[in-house]
Amino acid sequence: AQKVTQAQTEISVVEKEDVTLDCVYETRDTTYYLFWYKQPPSGELVFLIRRNSFDEQNEISGRYSWNFQKSTSSFNFTITASQVVDSAVYFCALSEAGGLRGAQKLVFGQGTRLTINP
């Protein structure tokens, strides 16, 4: 069965600090997709990044970077020089490719509440 674990329930840092959000996943499939979503207080889940199981290249996008390590089943997310606007709940999610074509089903972790203090 698929499972996503975000062990950090809450993180609080001071603005401009770097912060890393951890994500560990379990799946028996060889082809799968990993996602990070951000949920601000408005409730809407905002897509940040996706990575497929065949692409272990790390990615940097502005202040955001992602570290995918298949050997440890981890897909961690780092925010560099954090800002107050980064405060939100962040979710890691997993989608397997073996289901009905197009019938994507995301399995989410429990989320990490990130608070950036000024």
Place this chain on the structure above:
Amino acid sequence: DAGVTQSPTHLIKTRGQQVTLRCSPKSGHDTVSWYQQALGQGPQFIFQYYEEEERQRGNFPDRFSGHQFPNYSSELNVNALLLGDSALYLCASSPGPTELSYNSPLHFGNGTRLTVT
């Protein structure tokens, strides 16, 4: 370009009642998924609709049912409400089935906050 819209924003119901939540997908999307997010938890997949049919279902009882209309909008119905059904209900849309649909990012609405008393 309108994103995913959900109505109502908030809803208060009594245990045993029935509720209907509505969702309009993002322009150009024809697949709608519903998720339940309990307080402090991650969203859980309820079901997905494409071509007016339920394509995949999560581990939810038959009290949860849905419908998709020809214009791709969707409804989520919950019968015999329980206190435990109190949650944020999120609708997400995506393009229709293709080989790469399973890695397409879902676009979420702001959700409907349902409180059952």
